[in-house]
Amino acid sequence: MNNLRLKQSLEHFLIEDIGDGDVTSDYLFEDGESEIEFLVKQPGIFCGGQIITSGFQLLDPSVEVKLLKEDGAETAPGEILAHVKGKQSSLLKGERVILNLIQRMSGIATLTAKAVAILQSKHTRICDTRKTTPGLRMFEKYAVRQGGGFNHRIGLYDAAMIKDNHIAFAGSITKAVERLRLKLGHMVKIEVETETEEQVKEAVEAGVDCIMFDNRGIDEINKFIELIPPHITTEASGGITIEDLDDYRYCGVDYISLGYLTHSAASLDISVSDCKNNRRNDK
Numbered sequence: 001m002n003n004l005r006l007k008q009s010l011e012h013f014l015i016e017d018i019g020d021g022d023v024t025s026d027y028l029f030e031d032g033e034s035e036i037e038f039l040v041k042q043p044g045i046f047c048g049g050q051i052i053t054s055g056f057q058l059l060d061p062s063v064e065v066k067l068l069k070e071d072g073a074e075t076a077p078g079e080i081l082a083h084v085k086g087k088q089s090s091l092l093k094g095e096r097v098i099l100n101l102i103q104r105m106s107g108i109a110t111l112t113a114k115a116v117a118i119l120q121s122k123h124t125r126i127c128d129t130r131k132t133t134p135g136l137r138m139f140e141k142y143a144v145r146q147g148g149g150f151n152h153r154i155g156l157y158d159a160a161m162i163k164d165n166h167i168a169f170a171g172s173i174t175k176a177v178e179r180l181r182l183k184l185g186h187m188v189k190i191e192v193e194t195e196t197e198e199q200v201k202e203a204v205e206a207g208v209d210c211i212m213f214d215n216r217g218i219d220e221i222n223k224f225i226e227l228i229p230p231h232i233t234t235e236a237s238g239g240i241t242i243e244d245l246d247d248y249r250y251c252g253v254d255y256i257s258l259g260y261l262t263h264s265a266a267s268l269d270i271s272v273s274d275c276k277n278n279r280r281n282d283k
């Protein structure tokens with residue numbers, strides 16, 4: 001993750017929670033020090049070490065963080081992810097925001113790893129979509145990568161994607177592609193969503209870089225992919241569930257994009273405990 005953007009986002013998240021100050025911790029504690037640990041409580045893939053380090057450092061540069069797991073590492077119940085030592089007020093101010101983020105990111109990484117393992121393809125890659133939580137896209141897409149998946153476009157700015165309404169407003173796939181080619185730089189790729197054999201043929205003729213089979217069944221995809229030359233990237237998307245991935249293993253597409261990796265992943269169960277007394281703190 002971009003370090004500047006990471007710090008900017010974390011600062012915003014922390015300010016949202018702390019506001020003008022923590023009226024509990026600031027009044028209860030002054031300079032006393034303690035140590036806490038991040039403890040994983042279910043199997044999964046850890047993601048968010050940089051969140052723990054940068055988050056506490058933003059609050060208090062004197063806080064010491066020792067990471068015991070790297071991003072992308074498998075975890076088992078009872079394993080300690082990180083030790084954090086510092087002023088009690090600093091630890092208590094930062095733990096909830098940081099915990100929320102690493103639980104979310106680890107859940108996405110875990111679900112992505114599960115999808116990759118089920119697909120078991122040496123050719124087809126699992127990727128995400130733009131169905132991310134506003135404000136968290138950088139974190140969620142990073143988590144997909146740590147789970148073994150790949151990122152689709154990051155936003156509307158880094159790739160052109162011609163969808164059904166674009167086609168309708170422009171008049172045709174051909175007209176839409178022609179207009180974009182006149183204005184886009186040579187580094188920006190063009191993808192088009194297709195639903196019919198005629199659209200696939202038109203997209204190929206228009207010279208797009210990537211063709212998506214939108215909400216098409218496996219039989220249709222097997223038919224359409226024969227029409228596409230190897231230099232054009234292919235993608236299956238829409239309505240594909242984790243239970244369907246077995247059926248897509250040998251269809252030959254380059255990518256399968258799964259929106260539920262980010263919009264439906266359950267957070268990984270992680271807690272924060274006082275190392276000395278082993279007290280849970282997940283209120």
